[in-house]
Amino acid sequence: MTDAYVALEGDRVIEARARAPGTARGEVVFTTAYTGYEESLTDPSYEEQVLTFSYPLIGNYGVREERFESDRVHPRAAVAREMTDDVAEWLESENVPAVDHLDTRDIVTEIRDEGAMKCGIAAGPDATEQDALDELHQCKHMSDHTDIGAQVSVDSVETYNEDGDGETVALVDCGAKGSIIESLVERDAAVHVFPYDASEDDVAAVSPDLLFISNGPGDPENFEQAGELVETYVGDVPLAGICLGQQVVANALGGETEKMEFGHRGVNQPVRDLRTNQVVMTTQNHGYTVAEPGDKLDVTQVNVNDDTPEGLENDDLNIITRQYHPEANPGPHDSLGFFDDVLAMAED
């Protein structure tokens, strides 16, 4: 039964079945992860995107809040070949449209051939093709969501494990996944989570041992204030970053970022460490990349598939950043040691 429509750039409309009603628009992206749908759907980095799962069955082990990465669903809509009732009901309760019964291979190939693209969705008994096209035509480019940080960041400082025996971390919340905070707290760090537009004085008030820029949605160039913190603190306080955090650090220190053709999203992206030659499997979710690291940062890790920078470091200035997600959730735990490394750097 057709009661949902997915409109892609070029005004191509794909018929589908509504699993959660409503209309939505966003950049359509795909993840190849075969587990971790709860973690991905609650990952703030998917804000303003439409998430397509290439794995054909989504929801086969239920929906449990303990696996959520934040307190709400972030993609504007979800697309799968087959979605279980658990997931569909969860998305409906969150007012996030969802569709299935379409050939998701078709969407994936289209994105791989044509690059990242806009999308409009209309789902439910009254949905029409025109509704999906209207959504598509109103869809903005990711980079034009200039204040996307405000949609995903905390409103005021939140502190975790204040009396922890370990290092004091100032985490700039550009849309942080909960597992990043947990990974730091598990290692005894006291974590102060700051709004994405925190000032130098806000951060100075906690005398951090480490300034950590989180993951987050959209174009890293739209996180200027986080970049200013990096410029202010570089050399004085060790710096760490994950995903958008790596991009913000690179931009602030003379590097450049660019939009990728269709990005990396999945749980089996191979990354090689250039110093040890060791390859680890990583979780990824990004559409931008560091094009030029600038002269302060060395590329220490690269993606085996396309050579893009996966790790940037400066031993003298105490900087370690990763393009992938060492905190996993979902995905392999091969690179959890990143948290030990950045906290050891903060201790020195």
Ligand SMILES: NC(=O)CC[C@H](N)C(=O)O
């Ligand atoms: N997970 C992230 O932090 C994503 C970073 C950025 N929004 C990108 O798409 O590249």
